[in-house]
Amino acid sequence: MKLENVLPADIERRSFEIIESELPHEIDSSVKSVVKRVIHTTADFDYADNMRFSDGVIQIIKNAVKNGADIVTDTQMARSGINKKRLKKFGGEVFCFMSDEDVAAAAKANGTTRAAASMEKAAGLGRDVIFAIGNAPTALIKLYELMEQGKIKPVAIIGVPVGFVNVVQAKELIMTADAPYIVSRGRKGGSNVAAAICNALIYDLDSGA
């Protein structure tokens, strides 16, 4: 099997050409760069079908990022995958509270997950926050509760946890909350998917798209 002769700088461009040519159907142009970057990250064309976007969410997130909004993730891995340098250009930062001692203590005291406890901590930030949840359905459920209680008003929720227990349900729930969302319906998702969605929007913005 022969290697394709592609310069390092051209690998990404060539990859996106291949993805474009293999899309199973047309994707709405407003969300296409997000869907394609998720497929680029997973090589899984299921994402051409399972992603749901609330009305105007792309523009809402882009405007918020432009105005310096922060991103809160539920894993260090998602935090690690987001291009923090390019986000910083707009003034935003990426936070993950999962390893914080106070979060571990609160989770233990309340018999909940660290992910849920870290959402409570994020609610106390008092800043414009985009949530990027790639792992814990309990984070989405806690965000739903905090919104119901009027304790938090997220800019938007990127709800793409992966898994087998309460993942499907938590995503359906978050789509009924009063917040803009991007969701991968079903079991699939992940920290890599959450990071890819954030990066697609940051890159679009940074390149003026």
Place this chain on the structure above:
Amino acid sequence: MKLENVLPADIERRSFEIIESELPHEIDSSVKSVVKRVIHTTADFDYADNMRFSDGVIQIIKNAVKNGADIVTDTQMARSGINKKRLKKFGGEVFCFMSDEDVAAAAKANGTTRAAASMEKAAGLGRDVIFAIGNAPTALIKLYELMEQGKIKPVAIIGVPVGFVNVVQAKELIMTADAPYIVSRGRKGGSNVAAAICNALIYDLDSGA
């Protein structure tokens, strides 16, 4: 849709029960914990079919970890996802050289990728290294070349890059090299998959499995 009432501590156990019950066919017991953890990380049962293991690779990696071998990744995200605390129990560390300035400079000077340059840097470590490659096919190609030149002798190569350009070819190539391997054949893989494979082996070892 009703939430399943599962205690935080039981979510992982319950998830693995579901995965076990939905496996499309029997998986060899020697590699089953790895395959199941990859499915746990991706919710993608394609991994029940696309993974390839060289003879004895599981035991080779476990023995090396037990003796303090290090892991080198090709992304900060994979590094972030590996359970470094539990690896440290055995004496090993996880390195990723992708953000190092000397690696960026070497890549630029040689017209190659930072991933390839970071493999060259790893070759200079002079330690027992398990490579966990979840992103860059160029890292696998460089490892192949370094082995051909006798400049490196990896403990094993976890070769699971994801993508569309030279990914399939690089994985096929690395399976012909003189090193134990775990590979996800085809386009699929990722930093999350690389980390999941490492963690499955570390957890098995740590629990005495």
